Amino acid sequence: MSERRPVLAVIGAGPAGLAAALAAAARGVRVVLTDSAAEAGGQFYRQPARGLGARRPRALHHQWRTWERLRAGLDTHLGAGRATHLSDRHVWCVERQSGSFLVHTLLGPRQTDSVAVRADAVLLATGGYEKVLPFPGWTLPGVVTAGGAQALLKGGLSLPGRTAVVAGTGPLLLPVATGLAAAGAHVVALVESAGPRGLAHSARAWAAAPAKLAEGAALAARLALHRVPVMARHVVLEAHGVDRVESVTVAALNADGRPAPGGERRLSCDTLAVGHGLLPHTDLADGLGCRLDGPGVWVDAEQRTDVPGVWAAGETTGIGGAALSLAEGHIAGRSAAARLTGRVPDPAGWAPAARTRDRLRAFFSALDDAYAAQPVRWTEQVTDETVVCRCEEVPAGAVREAVGALGAGDLRTVKLLTRAGMGWCQGRMCEPGVAGVAGCAPTPARRLLARPVPLGVLAAPAEPQAEP
């Protein structure tokens, strides 16, 4: 019998996981690619569900050629038995055992049964999710995250509403606004809290990433084509409505980040797509004990975490878009394959990807600085009645009382006193908002389970299924 190929579990089938799976499978490793979605692609390459019979899915995407290459590469490796794709599998925990890993997954959309897969090494490519800072009215139905609106559109061909305002900050707002408009929604405005001035300051960074500049220019042209007005240095102060959003109040910001007096306007809409950037998914890394670096997983030049046998790539290590995720995934896959097959990794082999990675990381860090240089004093707009923790319905006033009258000095104490962050989502949605209102540093919460797990599953010892 031929020698057993070492098994690499790649968790997440977005750009990072796909690039990693392809690189590793081509270099002597057996890849088990696991994702909670029914189809590969992650957030960026999210496809309309098969039953919808889209004959031109590319109309909702850019960089479709890259996707076709990834898809074809995956199919080749699947066909040759070098890779397995476990779709509809939510990984809730990765367990380290002596010399190997047990990847525990919940089956299907209802996530009731658990199955474990054994692997020699693990590559985390779990991406990120959207950050939304609270404001009065943000819990009204019809208020969705910008990425969520994109997911409903790309995956379900469903338009959230007919008349939309897209608001918040960050590069994701552009594709969301153009996507909604192209699909037939009336996009009343794109409301971006950053202004052109700060972006001009980062011209040097833009110049270092010409592809990004072209992408930005193309999106800006499409905004103009669909006649979407851009309100730079504006914010949504409040969403109004009873059972769903009916309108929003937007305001221009002063240089000091406060609404300019008299600069308020009311816009009618049935949908508000809102986002303030993305946050890395780090639960599985937390469970494994990987060190974090800021909000993301810390990695070395080979994309290794500080836990032996665990690699990480893409937005789980820090937010920076699909191209950066592809480069990181490629490097991680090659490094893992080399080490698992007993070779010394040769960074010269992935030098082009490393250059792309370094350039894009520098670009996004400069972009972050440019945005940060333009203050937005959003916490002052959060009234005491505004719900900050959506799950437990904790109002901002309770958080302020915990910090003021009760003397809480950190997020953990605020949580114990108010229940903010104790609900279903385990603080994933509310943490930045609660931290801001409390004036505490956002401490990455340690979440030991990545998904809620039925008690029966926790009680039953997991037996790994036969190697897939």
Added chain:
Amino acid sequence: MNPLRLVRARPGAPFTVTFDDRALEALPGQTLAAALWSSGVTAWRTTRGAGRARGVFCGIGVCFDCLVTVDGLPNQRACLVPATPGAVVRSQAGSGHDE
């Protein structure tokens, strides 16, 4: 323009799900959230504390705002669960176990 036309979709035969005793049309492959949104339904849950209306928020399984009862099973995330022919969907009050 609409999304289906934009991607030149030829969906499989539409089917019916019931939502609070109303018949709604869904397309194969759509999640319950997408099917509800397509029918103009944006709220299908009321919160435990203040009884406020909620629907989809994050759209990708993170926030748990879209909880709904499907075929008698409460606390299903509508943004993850695919619509299936004849599914009986009920809006959910509180923790879903109150009735």
